[in-house]
Amino acid sequence: MFDFGLGYTEIFVIVLVAIIVIGPKDLPRVLRALGKTVAKMRGMAREFQGHLDGAMKDAGLDEVKKEFQNLKEMGKDIGTIDPVKKTPQTDSKKAEEDFKTFFGEPEKPAASAGDSRPAA
Numbered sequence: 001m002f003d004f005g006l007g008y009t010e011i012f013v014i015v016l017v018a019i020i021v022i023g024p025k026d027l028p029r030v031l032r033a034l035g036k037t038v039a040k041m042r043g044m045a046r047e048f049q050g051h052l053d054g055a056m057k058d059a060g061l062d063e064v065k066k067e068f069q070n071l072k073e074m075g076k077d078i079g080t081i082d083p084v085k086k087t088p089q090t091d092s093k094k095a096e097e098d099f100k101t102f103f104g105e106p107e108k109p110a111a112s113a114g115d116s117r118p119a120a
Contacts, residue, residue: 006014022030056062
């Protein structure tokens with residue numbers, strides 16, 4: 001459910017423990033303070049990311065980042081090929097079928113009368 005791996009049952013247990021430990025009277029005040037702290041931390045992280053992106057842009061590393069993202073996308077495409085289904089045998093059979101379709105069946109050489117060699 002949540003990004004940090006907690007489901008409904010875990011959150012229920014956390015809320016139950018918080019009610020028991022903190023008490024129902026002080027719980028709204030504590031949750032409000034916790035919310036403000038989380039909001040401040042998110043703001044600081046966003047500001048830090050903005051400064052980091054600005055420094056990368058100033059240093060010319062934004063092009064490197066774009067190239068890295070392109071390579072990452074190409075790697076995802078490569079990972080989608082199923083190695084079990086794509087074997088060299090099936091590829092060679094497909095190539096042989098394409099050859100026969102384009103050029104027709106190969107002719108078998110006729111036995112010539114003048115070429116009679118004794119068996120060794």
